[in-house]
Every structure is written in structure tokens, then in C-alpha cells.
Amino acid sequence: MGFDCAIRTHVGLKRKLNEDSVLGLPDKALWAVADGMGGHEAGEVASAKVVEALSELPDGQHPEQQAGLAVKALTRVNQELIDLGHEGIEHKTIGSTVVGLSIGDGQYRCFWAGDSRAYRIRDGGIVQITRDHSLVQDLIAAKMLEPEDAESHPNANVITRAVGAAEELKVDTVGGVAFHGDIFVLGSDGLTRLVSQIEILAALYSKPIEDAADALLAKVLERGAPDNVSFVIVRVQ
Template identity: 45%
Template sequence: MIRLRHVSATHVGHVRKVNEDSILSLPDAQVFVVSDGMGGHAAGDFASQTVVDSVATMPLADTPAAQMQALRQALLTAHAAILSEIAARGGGTIGATVVALMIADGHFVCFWAGDSRLYRLRGGEIEMLTTDHSIVADLVLAGQLSWDAAEHHPQSNAITRAVGVGEVLDIDKIRGEVQRGDRFLLCSDGLTKYAGFAVLRDLLSDTPIETVTERLMARALEGGGADNISVIVVDVA
């Protein structure tokens, strides 16, 4: 029997006036979501909130496979709702990244679009399980940059995929087995701008779940806090 413990936090940061991130934890469904809005005040926060609201109201299914499909459909429903809002406003850019984690029957599945990320700490080693949908990600995959260096590239914020952007939402998926002792981190780029792989590994390895969000937030805020910061940490027991 898999037992999960989770903590979450979101912070506006030092520069922005509005928090355009939204987070969601559904322990009964074992679903966790981080969404980072784009498009400015009254647009970005609307987009990210639409994403988490859609997931929050999805039906609880009888099987993991059905729950996984419900989660995917919730993201597609959010995409349609944002497109409708764009049309009602007469156009413009409104969208949100999303990373959504579901755990069931000894396995995990993650859906994502954009540059919000899922990491896993296992056996003292950290791995980024998602791949950013961004211009700089293409440079990383081509071997021209490391992920840590990409955070400081002039086009680091230029994403190529998001909920509410384009007629059809292209959602990536990764799945795999979970092990006892696994620690998952879902986060927006407000954290990863200031915490590379080594920092995340050390913070996630050395910090109990009761204080891990505070330490992650402190790292981002001490680094500058130029963006909204959102984190969810999930431990597998």
C-alpha cells in the first residue's frame, strides 16, 4: 500500500505584484498540480486558476487508468475554457504552463506543457523527469547548453507550449514505477531560476518534509525572487 505525504507553497516573490501561479493537491485522488500563468494580471492568474479548477472538479474514477484519462481531459477542458476567454476578450495572449503528477498502484504518471517541472530524488540522486517546452530546451537537447545554464539564457522565458496557446493542446506524458523513499518535486520556473540540480539535490536530500518548502522558498527569495514561486513536494512511504 503506497502512502504519500505532501507539502506545498506558493509565493508572489519580490518583484511581481500579483501571483500568477496556482497550485493544487488532491490527496484522495493522489493528484498534484502546479500551473504558471502568462499574459499579465487578470490573464495569467485567470489561466493558471482555470487549470487547477478544472482538475479540482474532475470526477473521481474507479480505476487508475480512468483517473489518468480524467486528468488529461481536465487539462483539455481548461485549454478550451481559456480559448473561449481569449475570444471573449477579442484576442491576446493568455495561457499557463502545467505539470500534473498522479500516483496510483505503485506507478506515477505526469502530464505537462511548458516549463514547469517534475523532479524525482531517488537514492540521493536527482533527476528531471520532464523536458521543458521552450526555445532554450531545444538548445539543451542539441547539446549546446546544460539545463542549469539554460536558466540564465536571454530567452529562458520563451516557452513553446502552454495551456491556452494554439488551437490544439499538445500534452507530454511520462510514466514509471515509484519506490519507497522516492521524493517528487513539482515547481514553477520561479524556483529553478535560482536552484540548479546540485542545490535541489542537497535541499531535497537533507530537509524533512515539514520544512522543505520553506527552504526551497528561501533559496528562491534569497536569489532574487524575480518571479512567482510555487512548489509541491510529495514523499512516497
């Protein structure tokens, strides 16, 4: 399977550092977005370590196997980040979300921890294939919050899982058949909180993916880009 890919990462308009990291390895059919946290450059270190560990995964794996190897690699990074956080006088969390995608043998597999998302576009429709590990998502699941009120919730940025956040890292995976023409979008919350699914679909429906990537980034910047913004677009040829 061949792929067309477009990748963007931008510091945004409010932050001093870009703590997001992105990975695009079409030869390995492997892509990822990681959103680091921890302040004072710790977030940069965390997301870079996540992406680096994933970049070392082997070639030619079936997506299911690759996702399994990714989870093992992320488990190692989890421990590394916990150890790093304990090095200073004050213990702190040095963590990162991750959303990754592996495609091959007519299949895809996504793995993730935190609120970075994956969407899939197929037959003119878009679906979010990941489920945020976030406080507001838990509230929605418990019917204590309406989905349309999630964005304005005061704790909308609180995530319940991240690489480096707890001794035991749980990574979820989801997958299925990958068809020619399928488009996958992996994004940090700097994209997904500023641009709706429908707007992502509209951009990709009407434009080649490089132009769509420019248009999506421009839209986030127009809206003030309060956070780092990173995304990967992958189209199965």
C-alpha cells in the same frame, strides 16, 4: 499508498500578482503546479482554471487513466482560455503551464505542458522527469546551445507550449514504478530557475519535507525571487 506533502506558493519579490496556482489532493493522490501568463490578472485566471479542472477529476483512478482524464480536462480548459482571449478587442493569449502528478497502484504518472517541471528523488539521486517545452530546450536538443548557457539566454523564458496558447494542446506524459520513499517535486520556473537540482536534493536529503520546503522558499527569496514561486513536494510513505 500514503503520502507526506508540502506545498508552497509565493508572489516573490518583484511581481505584484501571484499568477501561479497549486493543487494538493492527497486523497486523490493528485498534485499540480500551474504558472499563468497573460498580464492584467489573466494569468491568475488561467492557472486557477487549470487547477480547478484537475481538482474535479475522479478518485481512485490508476495513474495512467488519471493522466488521460487530466489531458481531456486540460483540452477543455485550453478551448475555454482561447475563447476568453478572443473576447476582448485585442486578441491575446491567456495561458498557463501545467505539471501534474498522479500516484497509485505502485505507479506514478506525470503530465505537463510548458516549463514547469517534475523531479524525482530516489536512492540519494535526483532526476528531472519532465522535459521543458521551451525555446532553450529546443536549442539544446538541436546542439545549438550548451545546457549551462540556458539560464542566461535572453529568451530563457520563452515557452513553446501552454494550456490556452494554441488550438491544439499537446500534453506529454511520463511515468513508471513508484517506490516507498520516492520524493517528487513539482515546481514553477520561479523555483527551478533559481535553485538547482542539487540544491533541491540537498534540502530534501537533510531535512523533513516541511523544513525542506521552508528552506527552498527561503533560498529563492534570498536570491531576489524575480518571479512567482510555487512547488509541491510529495513523499511516498
